[in-house]
Amino acid sequence: MxxxxxxxxxxxxxxxxxxxxxxxxxxxxxxxxxxxxxxxxxxxxxxxxxxxxxxxxxxxxxxxxxxxxxxxxxxxxxxxxxxxxxxxxxxxxxxxxxxxxxxxxxxxxxxxxxxxxxxxxxxxxxxxxxxxxxxxxxxxxxxxxxxxxxxxxxxxxxxxxxxxxxxxxxxxxxxxxxxxxxxxxxxxxxxxxxxxxxxxxxxxxxxxxxxxxxTFNAAQAKIVIQGTAVHPGNAYGLMVNAITLANRLVAALPIDEVPEKSKGRDGFFLVTSFSATIAEAKLNIIIRDFDKEAFANKKKLLQQIVARLNGEFFNEQKVFLKITDQYHxxxxxxxxxxxxxxxxxxxxxxxxxxxxxxxxxxxxxxxxxxxxxxxxxxxxxxxxxxxxxxxxxxxxxxxxxxxxxxxxxxxxxxxxx
The missing domain is CATH 3.40.630.10 (Zn peptidases)
Structure with a gap:
């Protein structure tokens, strides 16, 4: 001692x-x-x-x-x-x-x-x-x-x-x-x-x-959603509400794969920031998992969600995603x-x-x-x-x-x- x-x-x-x-x-x-x-x-x-x-x-x-x-x-x-x-x-x-x-x-x-x-x-x-x-x-x-x-x-x-x-x-x-x-x-x-x-x-x-x-495998996803803001009285067929798209994106993530429901070797998604107007929304999401395959699948899932949202606008991209690996x-x-x-x-x-x-x-x-x-x-x-x-x-x-x-x-x- x-x-x-x-x-x-x-x-x-x-x-x-x-x-x-x-x-x-x-x-x-x-x-x-x-x-x-x-x-x-x-x-x-x-x-x-x-x-x-x-x-x-x-x-x-x-x-x-x-x-x-x-x-x-x-x-x-x-x-x-x-x-x-x-x-x-x-x-x-x-x-x-x-x-x-x-x-x-x-x-x-x-x-x-x-x-x-x-x-x-x-x-x-x-x-x-x-x-x-x-x-x-x-x-x-x-x-x-x-x-x-x-x-x-x-x-x-x-x-x-x-x-x-x-x-x-x-x-x-x-x-x-x-x-x-x-x-x-x-x-x-x-x-x-x-x-x-x-x-x-x-x-x-x-x-x-x-x-x-x-340790975890870790990645950070930065998402920008470009909306179209017009007067709500004339919005039919014109308005693209970035807030609505952002909410739909978050809602599409697995509901139980979050930190507050994870322990041991469970991985998760965590929305760490969310700011939005009708014209633009910005989200930051971190992705964590111990297993390499599960980690890769989590990143793939987020890419699929973004692709699905963009698919609603034919050839026009509204949701932009950048995933960066942080550590392994x-x-x-x-x-x-x-x-x-x-x-x-x-x-x-x-x-x-x-x-x-x-x-x-x-x-x-x-x-x-x-x-x-x-x-x-x-x-x-x-x-x-x-x-x-x-x-x-x-x-x-x-x-x-x-x-x-x-x-x-x-x-x-x-x-x-």
Whole structure:
């Protein structure tokens, strides 16, 4: 177990990072998409240099901060990496005020008394699992940023520990802190030539003991419907109501293949935005599925629906569809490298963590990195209720992430010495 001073360090580090607004912006063309992410990367760089880490490089071309700790013994262990992301989700992130609830009593948590914002155990029964721990929340008006600053703080704490305990033998290890994960851009831009590792783990959403070695296949559909607006009194045979067509398109999607009715390995369609007038409608739909064939069929179904609507107007196209693949399931690649999973199972057993291997109902930086030749499943960062005002993490859970990183390095060294 890490000493008490590391508990204090990880909490203070997390709170400092959480206060920096790093919300990414999908409409920006800058790299990173927001200046707050640069500010955080530079803050992390300065903190690492202060604790004595020498090889810390920030690359303005892709927005990544890469840290390299050299092997401190002659060992055949292949270099491995850990990755956490700088940005937070599309939710208010200005003036984040982290609140620490020491020795949490397992009851409802008043986040903001003046605004009447309460995180109730009846809504979030998982809170009871953290009784007695140091619970950290926002003030209820913003997200907290545990996704993924909990992962960052845990990585920094592990680096600090290794730097202060050179007697702990390990092979070469690299850490990367990158931007724009929430909008799927960061890892696609990452120049992995400076991150030469055999495999890596993301420290993203999840609970201790978790391993996510499978993700969705993901695509985004952008649809524009061109209507014809005329006076309703003279509309017969002339008006084409884009709102009506948009509603018909959405109604033609499978009624049960939506997130609120999906779990496990179920896929779904999700309309994420819908704006319309009679003259024009714009829709954004995301498509998700674990199975390659089912994923392809979902895209095909949407194309058929659009073709059917266009068919009503003879040779004139009214509905325009563009489908873009966002990322692909990492499962096939991870299965080709069983050591990556076996290593984690060895570590979890030694730490007394119950392994929970399941598909991640989303994507991480690991999707792009895996496609670039670095197999990268996801571990955990210890937080819960991500992407909203009820997000939380405990100091103890973050420290468990740090302990897991250290145990992975120690086991990997033992396996290859």
């Amino acid at each position: 890490l000493e008490q001073r590391y508990l204090e360090f990880i909490e203070q580090t997390f709170i400092k990072y959480a206060k920096v607004n790093t919300r990414s912006d999908e409409n920006s063309t800058s790299i990173p998409t927001t200046t707050g992410q640069i500010k955080l990367a530079q803050l992390i760089r300065d903190d690492l240099r202060e604790i004595g880490v020498k090889n810390v490089v920030y690359d303005k071309n892709d927005g990544y901060l890469v840290v390299t700790l050299p092997a401190n013994d002659i060992v055949e262990a292949k270099p491995i990496g850990f990755i956490a992301h700088l940005d937070t989700a599309d939710f208010p992130a200005e003036h984040i005020q982290p609140q620490v609830h020491p020795a949490y009593d397992g009851k409802d948590v008043v986040l903001n008394e003046a605004a009447g914002i309460i995180m109730r155990v009846s809504d979030f029964p998982n809170l009871k699992n953290y009784r007695g721990q140091r619970l950290i929340t926002s003030d209820g008006t913003t997200l907290l940023g545990a996704d993924d600053k909990a992962g960052i703080a845990a990585a920094i704490t592990a680096i600090k520990y290794l730097n202060e305990h050179p007697n702990i033998k390990h092979g070469e290890v690299r850490f990367a802190f990158g931007p724009d994960e929430e909008i799927g851009l960061g890892a696609k831009r990452f120049d992995v030539e400076k991150f030469k590792v055999a495999f890596a783990y993301t420290l993203d959403n999840g609970l201790p003991g978790q391993l996510e070695n499978e 399931n990492i499962a096939d690649t991870i299965k080709q490298h069983p050591y990556i999973t076996d290593l984690i199972l060895q570590v979890y057993t030694k730490l007394g963590l119950k392994p929970v291997i399941h598909p991640f109902r989303g994507g991480t930086d690991g999707n792009a990195l895996t496609e670039k030749g670095i197999p990268t499943p996801n571990l955990f960062n210890g937080g819960e209720n991500f992407h909203g005002q009820y997000e939380f993490v405990t100091t103890e859970a973050m420290l468990q992430v740090s302990q897991t990183i250290l145990a992975i390095l120690a086991q990997h060294y033992q396996n290859n010495k």
